[in-house]
Amino acid sequence: MLLNLSFFLLFLTASNITVQAIGVNWGTTSSHPLPPDKVVELLKSNKITKVKLFDADPLVLQALSGSNIGVTVGIIGVTVGIPNSMLKSLNSSKKVAESWVHDNVTRYVSSGNSGVRIEYVAVGDEPFQQSYGEQYHPFVIGAAMNIQTALARASLANQVKVVVPCSYDTFQSESSLPSKGHFRPDLNKTMTELLTFLTKHHSPFFATISPFIISHRNKNISLDFSLFKETKHSRNDGHRTYKNSFDLGYDTLVTALSTAGFPEMDVVVAKIGWPTDGAANATPSAAATFMKGLMDHLHSKSGTPLRPRNPPIETYVFSLLDEDQRSIVNGNFERHWGVFTFDGQAKYNVDFGQGSKNLVNAQYVEYLSSKWCVVNNNKDLSNATASALDACSTADCTALSPGGSCFNISWPANISYAFNNYYQLHDQRADSCDFGGLGLITTVDPSVGTCRFPVELRTSHSESLYGACLLQWMILLTINTILHDFL
Numbered sequence: 001m002l003l004n005l006s007f008f009l010l011f012l013t014a015s016n017i018t019v020q021a022i023g024v025n026w027g028t029t030s031s032h033p034l035p036p037d038k039v040v041e042l043l044k045s046n047k048i049t050k051v052k053l054f055d056a057d058p059l060v061l062q063a064l065s066g067s068n069i070g071v072t073v074g075i076i077g078v079t080v081g082i083p084n085s086m087l088k089s090l091n092s093s094k095k096v097a098e099s100w101v102h103d104n105v106t107r108y109v110s111s112g113n114s115g116v117r118i119e120y121v122a123v124g125d126e127p128f129q130q131s132y133g134e135q136y137h138p139f140v141i142g143a144a145m146n147i148q149t150a151l152a153r154a155s156l157a158n159q160v161k162v163v164v165p166c167s168y169d170t171f172q173s174e175s176s177l178p179s180k181g182h183f184r185p186d187l188n189k190t191m192t193e194l195l196t197f198l199t200k201h202h203s204p205f206f207a208t209i210s211p212f213i214i215s216h217r218n219k220n221i222s223l224d225f226s227l228f229k230e231t232k233h234s235r236n237d238g239h240r241t242y243k244n245s246f247d248l249g250y251d252t253l254v255t256a257l258s259t260a261g262f263p264e265m266d267v268v269v270a271k272i273g274w275p276t277d278g279a280a281n282a283t284p285s286a287a288a289t290f291m292k293g294l295m296d297h298l299h300s301k302s303g304t305p306l307r308p309r310n311p312p313i314e315t316y317v318f319s320l321l322d323e324d325q326r327s328i329v330n331g332n333f334e335r336h337w338g339v340f341t342f343d344g345q346a347k348y349n350v351d352f353g354q355g356s357k358n359l360v361n362a363q364y365v366e367y368l369s370s371k372w373c374v375v376n377n378n379k380d381l382s383n384a385t386a387s388a389l390d391a392c393s394t395a396d397c398t399a400l401s402p403g404g405s406c407f408n409i410s411w412p413a414n415i416s417y418a419f420n421n422y423y424q425l426h427d428q429r430a431d432s433c434d435f436g437g438l439g440l441i442t443t444v445d446p447s448v449g450t451c452r453f454p455v456e457l458r459t460s461h462s463e464s465l466y467g468a469c470l471l472q473w474m475i476l477l478t479i480n481t482i483l484h485d486f487l
Contacts (some may be wrong), residue, residue: 026053027362031325039344051320053080058104081208082125082147084123084132087140120162121151140190140318144164148201168249178242181253209253215245228297274287280403282333284347298312321338321339322337374420375419376440413446428456
């Protein structure tokens with residue numbers, strides 16, 4: 001079950017002497033997240049030196065600020081994210097931006113060989129995603145400019161770049177050919193402003209490339225084409241031939257940048273990965289195949305047909321860990337992108353040419369007791385399905401989806417799966433396994449085949465500290481907003 005992730009240490013040099021690094025996204029949208037110090041140890045053990053965060057969780061930044069992992073490996077380089085919910089405030093107030101930079105960048109910036117090296121501030125989490133409509137469009141550029149100004153005032157503008165992560169649906173091609181690539185029409189004005197801003201400050205364009213979602217939604221894209229397998233289904237675009245979905249998506253973006261007037265813009269692939277559950281073809285086997293193909297392709301330095309020998313300057317694998325509270329608007333697979341399970345255990349084997357296939361799992365993980373909640377077969381189960389649906393309204397039951405790892409377990413085992421996930425979500429409280437008398441607590445693991453009935457992580461005492469830090473930040477944000485209204 002282990003795989004070699006030492007590939008995250010590799011730095012590839014393209015023909016233009018650009019260092020091309022591979023990192024990982026670390027998301028924390030989990031009911032029982034692996035403690036930050038455990039995650040930092042996981043990163044260090046696997047020599048992962050690039051990390052992209054989706055927010056500025058103080059506990060995560062505190063853990064990273066002490067993550068000196070040695071001269072030969074280097075300090076972890078971090079991208080700190082700003083949630084979309086903050087864009088409006090940051091757009092309207094330079095003082096709020098200055099406070100945010102002080103609390104989430106200046107405080108943690110390292111010098112020498114200790115602490116965290118913050119390299120980017122990501123303004124928003126894919127704020128142009130089509131499902132959001134235009135609710136964030138008016139605030140993105142202003143927020144980015146105010147953060148840039150705040151970094152300059154803190155004398156950090158030369159160290160920390162401001163970027164805006166863009167979703168895979170920001171750019172498109174109606175014919176699915178890269179030569180017809182363009183940004184979404186509703187984004188033309190905003191994208192021109194963003195690209196002008198990025199160029200002025202020598203910042204790259206952060207974009208998601210998602211072969212899985214494209215394949216999942218477009219049945220004309222073969223699975224082999226998406227998984228970097230040798231296939232007869234290559235796609236021709238004029239005199240250029242595309243042999244995999246990654247090159248097709250990347251060059252669609254390159255054309256969109258050129259069409260917008262920015263043909264030389266550096267690109268960072270901010271998110272790319274393959275989920276392992278929650279949908280057809282979302283399996284550990286497929287993910288392992290995709291990851292091997294992606295790593296081989298990036299390490300070959302071959303680039304793409306439109307940018308030969310010029311691969312993305314950085315690539316961030318999505319994601320480090322599974323997250324059971326991620327939004328499933330795009331699909332149930334959204335909670336299963338992790339290379340590791342929620343508790344830091346590697347999912348699959350891939351040979352990245354580093355001599356060993358073994359990932360180092362998270363060590364000394366603390367779990368709740370070895371107890372599960374299952375259906376009491378001695379009861380009338382005629383209403384059990386309704387109870388299970390109610391449990392799944394809050395608990396994560398995405399593995400029961402068609403194509404999921406628990407889809408084929410029989411009734412009432414699937415009811416037990418729903419009951420157990422609700423029970424674990426609520427820290428194994430006895431009343432959370434009641435279900436009108438239909439639930440039963442057992443010490444016998446009910447897992448069936450590849451369908452794992454989880455035992456949750458023991459919640460960290462530091463949760464209260466996080467709550468205090470979050471409250472402190474919200475108070476500060478409110479005060480700054482009020483002050484801005486009077487200045």
